[in-house]
Amino acid sequence: MRQIILDTETTGLRVEDGNRILEIAAVEMIDRKLSAPERHLHRYINPERDSEEGALNVHGLTTEFLADKPKFADIVDEFLQFVAGAELIIHNAPFDVGFLDEELGRLGRGRIGDYVAGVVDTLKMAKDNFPGKRNSLDALCDRYEIDRSGRTLHGALIDCELLSEVYLAMTRGQDSLLIDFLADGGSGDPVADAARRAARKPRIVTRPNAEEAAEHAAYLDELDKIVKGDCLWRSYEPKPVTEAEAA
Known part of the structure; x- marks a missing residue:
């Protein structure tokens, strides 16, 4: 564009x-x-x-x-x-x-x-x-x-x-879904793409620590003010890692 x-x-x-x-x-x-x-x-x-x-x-x-x-x-x-x-x-x-x-x-x-x-x-x-x-x-x-x-x-x-x-x-993130799709090698054939995704190795997910989760919560608080309610991302809030889990 x-x-x-x-x-x-x-x-x-x-x-x-x-x-x-x-x-x-x-x-x-x-x-x-x-x-x-x-x-x-x-x-x-x-x-x-x-x-x-x-x-x-x-x-x-x-x-x-x-x-x-x-x-x-x-x-x-x-x-x-x-x-x-x-x-x-x-x-x-x-x-x-x-x-x-x-x-x-x-x-x-x-x-x-x-x-x-x-x-x-x-x-x-x-x-x-x-x-x-x-x-x-x-x-x-x-x-x-x-x-x-x-x-x-x-x-x-x-x-x-x-x-x-x-x-x-x-506008950062507006095109993220399309960018992820293209970077992932999407071919446009849903059957072939689904088979390829099923065959690949699972992604490694790193959970946020307590400080990172607090920063994220503060950001969501700002979004709540804008939408005058609970923003969509509230349903995806990560749980902070406890000291016991971190150990």
Whole structure:
């Protein structure tokens, strides 16, 4: 699967006020692995207007710096070719999609949804997973222990790189059943696969010690809060190893 982690910086928060895109970054990921840097897209854009003071304080890209940069019309073909057919991963997707749709609309090029396979909003994912908690990109980096020390000002490229790590952390395990099946040599023939599994040696299972079981229980407590009840994994809780058993 080809996915594009995407971020923009803009002259202000409201597209309705005539604000424009002034930086765009798109980082390619194929089958949950980031492509080499040369496969990424990063462009500064002349927005043909000044940034609002609040936005300038966030991204630090001055009108003077952007004056000799290409306009969106100059990079639109390159951008659309890069994202074509991919699934976009965006934090607070309605914001960026709104600006992209406005820029494309100015050029009579339709909407971003006309060119991509879909859009994943990691902010919505985070709110679903961590209701009532802060779910900004910075907060998620801290929650997943992702180093963001290099992020002093907001920049589209570094935000994409951080978001790629956050997304992988948030979705870790979603494909585990498929991955296990493929790694196990599943052929797609249920009879042959069942016979092969029956013939192999049993797996060695190591039971958790008391400390590991306590950490696991604390994690399940957090899941209970999210689902507002007992999570499914409660029925699979391991029993801690006693000192007598360990001896």
